Amino acid sequence: MTALVLPNRRVEDWKYTDLRNAIEPAAVASAGTAAWKVSLSGAVEQTALPEIMPRSHHGAMAELAVAHAKSGVFLRVGKGEQGTAHLELAQAGHGRALIVVEDGASLTLRETSAAEDFSNIAFDIVLGNDARLEHVREAPRNDAVRVCDYSIRSAERGSYRAHLANFGAKLSRTELHIALEGEGAQAHLSGVSVLGDGGHADVTTRITHAVGNTQSTQLFKLIAGGKSRGVYQGKISVAEGANGSDSRQTAKGLLLGERAEIDLKPELEILADDVKCAHGAAVGDLDPESLFYLRSRGVPEGDARALLMRAFLEDAVAEIADEGIRADVWARVEAALKELSA
């Protein structure tokens, strides 16, 4: 029997997130099967996972999830139908889920988590022609070790919008592998990570523009205070011949204090000729001029800091289309900021 080697900082892709330091291999090998509390509305069907799963690209940990998870969730929205789904991770462990949004259908998918401990989930998401998925994941502050790997494929004119709100865990790794396989397919990713002392959140995205006239945007904002670490790694690949592709990628970090760390790593790999790609990444501190301006108008320092942090996150949270979910994310953000500026 060969010992299980967990992804660690010697692996380039896991440079900023050392799973080996967070959990024992034995605990990973012996973890049970994850379970969700599922709430559905509209035309969403839930069944057992099919025998044959879509072949998609995943990261290193997904294989373990697939091998260990004994069951999983399969949600499907039929052609032209609409619905919403709320998945709450109720029990940690290895898990699998499949989400299929068929041609012309649309789904709003919200994920929250009540599980602490170790979880390792592999999601497969398939969008048909003209399908739409609005996906929001809210990861609360706790001491869990969370690995979540999403593989998303979109056919022609499919639209995938995702927002990842991270509030820090002992270790949190979220991977999004997105393949824009049909002409006109779009992916719009956004996220905020608000990390207090002891928090970690790693968002790693891989977007492949496999064909022409595909579009992707990314907007991630990270705030790290205390001793915490925020990571964003985003790789965009534009395949040969995928002309007319358009991709934009922005990641910004706000470091509060000297023990916090933010790592931003945008990458581009362009094999096509006629493409538009723009990316930017920057890490800074709260602007002292803005802070003084607010204080000189009577806003106490703590409130002024919280206001500026909220302002920093504003455009990323505004990407959430669903008003109710957006309000919920703001409430979580406000609570996290309150702690950070206390």
Add this chain to the structure above:
Amino acid sequence: MLEINNLHVAVGGKEILKGLSLSIAAGEVHAIMGPNGSGKSTLSYVLAGREGYEITSGTIRYRSEDLTAMAPEERAANGVFLAMQYPVEIPGVTTMNFLKTALNAQRRARGDKEVDALGVLRLVREKAKALHISEDMLKRALNVGFSGGEKKRLEILQMALFEPTLAILDETDSGLDIDALKVVADGVNALRSPERAMLVITHYQRLLTYIVPNRVHVLSAGRIIKEGGKELAHELEAKGYAQIVKDAA
């Protein structure tokens, strides 16, 4: 109201104010005029409590209290307002939300009842009209994409909203055309009152044609070198700073 006595201030180890003394009574408007680099902005920032300005000696008393012991937000709650030369742009915070937050923070600090969103809106609208500030400006992010004149008008709007006891206007005329200057000056004049003191800091005499001061002080190399009535501003304009500095030496 405000008494500054023999004030010495250093920025980054370099002495900028070198023994400045000044006294303003309630109901008065004083002007400080001086060439670039004379210490005008340093004085305004020291009064507002900005970090990085080290008071090496001297005192600032405001309503008989030591102003320097107060944090910037405490000064604001106690009625000190600085209209800045370069108001800061803050993306992600709407102007209206900022006004409400600041007004209520000051009221809370004073133990006054907070004003609800509708109440603030009513107050702001009433004052915005006179300053030609549009509804659209109030909805936009604070100072973001505002013209120089719009930023200055918003500073005066805040002054009208917060009703300070001591208002300091730092080069409020800079970057304004004559029409905008008149709007701003009218806004300032409307706030003149027996309970309120104002300190108007400017390089040019122009603003003082519209905001007529009770007293003019000439600041040069960190010290007041000449004082007089409103006619001193005209003398400065006619002779230039170099001549006045020479005369005073």
